Amino acid sequence: MNMNTSLIELTGVIKRFGTHVAVDRLSMKVEKGEIVALLGRTGAGKSTVMSLLMGTTSVDEGQIRVAGVDPAASFQALRGKMSVSFQTDRLLPWRTACENVELGLLILNKSKAEARTIALEWLRRVKLDGAAGKYPSELSGGMRQRVSLARALAVDPDLVLLDESFSQLDHVTSQVLRRDFSEIVRAVGKTCVFVTHRIDDALEIADRVLVLAAPARVCLEMAISSAQRTDVTTMAEMHARIERAIGGDEAAA
Ligand SMILES: Nc1ncnc2c1ncn2[C@@H]1O[C@H](COP(=O)(O)OP(=O)(O)OP(=O)(O)O)[C@@H](O)[C@H]1O
Ligand SMILES: [Mg+2]
The missing domain is CATH 3.40.50.300 (P-loop containing nucleotide triphosphate hydrolases)
Known part of the structure; x- marks a missing residue:
């Protein structure tokens, strides 16, 4: 670039x-x-x-x-x-907040352990440390949006x-x-x-x-x-x- x-x-x-x-x-x-x-x-x-x-x-x-x-x-x-976060947060319902954030990292070939560490760090930054293990259906709209934001930023775009x-x-x-x-x-x-x-x-x-x-x-x-x-x-x-x-x-x- x-x-x-x-x-x-x-x-x-x-x-x-x-x-x-x-x-x-x-x-x-x-x-x-x-x-x-x-x-x-x-x-x-x-x-x-x-x-x-x-x-x-x-x-x-x-x-x-x-x-x-x-x-x-x-x-x-x-x-x-480049990463995107849209109005509809597009979280995968069968993955926890943490697993949703990990997804982009795994696609980029990070190891599972590394993806987990980075995902948890980003969940902390969006103030969702306590909700890492929760599924999207257990989160409020605002929390889901934070997960989506963490997911977008975790890949360090x-x-x-x-x-x-x-x-x-x-x-x-x-x-x-x-x-x-x-x-x-x-x-x-x-x-x-x-x-x-x-x-x-x-x-x-x-x-x-x-x-x-x-x-x-x-x-x-x-x-x-x-x-x-x-x-x-x-x-x-x-x-x-x-x-x-x-x-x-x-x-x-
Ligand atoms: N895939 C598509 N096929 C045909 N027309 C489309 C398509 N996508 C957008 N358009 C048309 O292009 C124009 C711009 O649409 P766009 O969705 O980009 O607007 P927008 O500014 O995002 O609107 P909003 O604020 O409602 O989200 C509209 O007239 C829309 O109908
Ligand atoms: Mg639009």
């Missing part, structure tokens, strides 16, 4: 589903270590962009590079470098992709999880792209916010510094700008 280039780079990306254009000449970059939030109204193409990043779908036109390679063409090259990870939780749980998440992601220095419908989430966690208008293209880009985050007035202004950008999208649709 060339360290001088952006970890993610999309140039004039077009993605169609039949005749429907879902992504329209989208260009964006994400630098190593950055936390970027993708916002935009429903159908703007956020999840499609995530699929392109994951390489589960390929671009029709333009270029996409993740760690220097085309993710759809070089799935193998990105194995273990360069890039973490999250799609609406926190939105289905109750307000208090999601707030705590968001705070823990941003702390963990910042502490481990992972590059992260996350999709959210909540402007507050984006402002709280992200270094940069991208608002997508349908079909997916960037209609607002905003960097957020930690100094701005502590200023209530600035935050309110940024919130309003993002809201307008999302709303403008709606009016144009």
Whole structure:
């Protein structure tokens, strides 16, 4: 991987589903270590962009590079470098929390003992030490989400992709999880792209916010510094700008 280039780079990306254009000449970059939030109204193409990043779908036109390679063409090259955590947590019901976290490590050919050690360490970091032996059905939604996060981070990826990870939780749980998440992601220095419908989430966690208008293209880009985050007035202004950008999208649709 060339360290001088952006970890993610999309140039004039077009993605169609039949005749429907879902992504329209989208260009964006994400630098190593950055936390970027993708916002935009429903159908703007956020999840499609995530699929392109994951390489589960390929671009029709333009270029996409993740760690220097085309993710759809070089799935193998990105194995273990990128991990995803989605709205539906996708935990395997017949595996305990610990075994779910171990899974990605075993796929990466870690020994069972090593996988166990790493999994338990990550469960501790997401504050689930006590629940390692529990099955998903025995965990709350917030706990399952933490397991999912631990699983995503345990493989020590360069890039973490999250799609609406926190939105289905109750307000208090999601707030705590968001705070823990941003702390963990910042502490481990992972590059992260996350999709959210909540402007507050984006402002709280992200270094940069991208608002997508349908079909997916960037209609607002905003960097957020930690100094701005502590200023209530600035935050309110940024919130309003993002809201307008999302709303403008709606009016144009
Ligand atoms: N596999 C598919 N086949 C056909 N059309 C699709 C497919 N996936 C997405 N689309 C269309 O592409 C557009 C973008 O969808 P996408 O799921 O990326 O939006 P989104 O921004 O993630 O929306 P939401 O906020 O509701 O999750 C929508 O018009 C959607 O109907
Ligand atoms: Mg979506």
